[in-house]
Amino acid sequence: MWKRLVLLWTLLRGDARQLWFALRHPAAPGWLKLGTALVALYVVSPIDLIPDFIPFFGQLDDIVLVPLAIRFLLKHLPPEIAAATAAQRR
Template structure:
């Protein structure tokens, strides 16, 4: 289990860094900024698919949905911005 969490953290950290650079790019599309704000609001919101009051399982939806949402946003980047963020 710890190995999976470590892998998830590594992927999320890399994707979060790429998202950060994409947001700072001068040609970043508006939908990227709105999508990022929505992901952050979901993380901070007390309303979740699975309530956080349920031990361990409550945080599971955040651990799965947030990386998926970030990866989904990154896959829709225009090619020139995606190439610039990978450098």
Template sequence: MFKRLALLWTLFKGDARQLWSALRHPASPGWLKMGTALIALYLFSPIDLIPDFIPFIGVVDDIVLVPLAIRWLLKRLPPEVAAASAARRSA
């Protein structure tokens, strides 16, 4: 189980780095910035699909939805931005 969590954390960290790199790219689209802002707003908002005060389950929605939303944004990047951010991610 811990190996799976470590793998998920590594994937999330890599996706977060790639998203950050894509945001800093000069050709990054406006929708990427808006989508990232909405993800951050959801993450820090007191309004959740499942309230955080419910033990374990309240945090799971954040743990699942935020990485999925980041991956969804990354898959829709323009090819030149995706290539540049992926290159920075691996560096």
């Protein structure tokens, strides 16, 4: 499980940092916090779309779905929060 988290963090470092800054923003909407909690729950949950014991495909769903979910959350940020977090990301 830790290897999966390290790999996801490496792939998502930029988006994850922007999401972190967005969550810490004073005007962060509640849906963003809920969505982030659900993504984190999916990452650590033993229940997956494709079970992890299936070679290659077991981890592939995590590597594909988690970045898509984070990108979806970031694309739907209010413009003022997106601008503030993009400036902090650099």
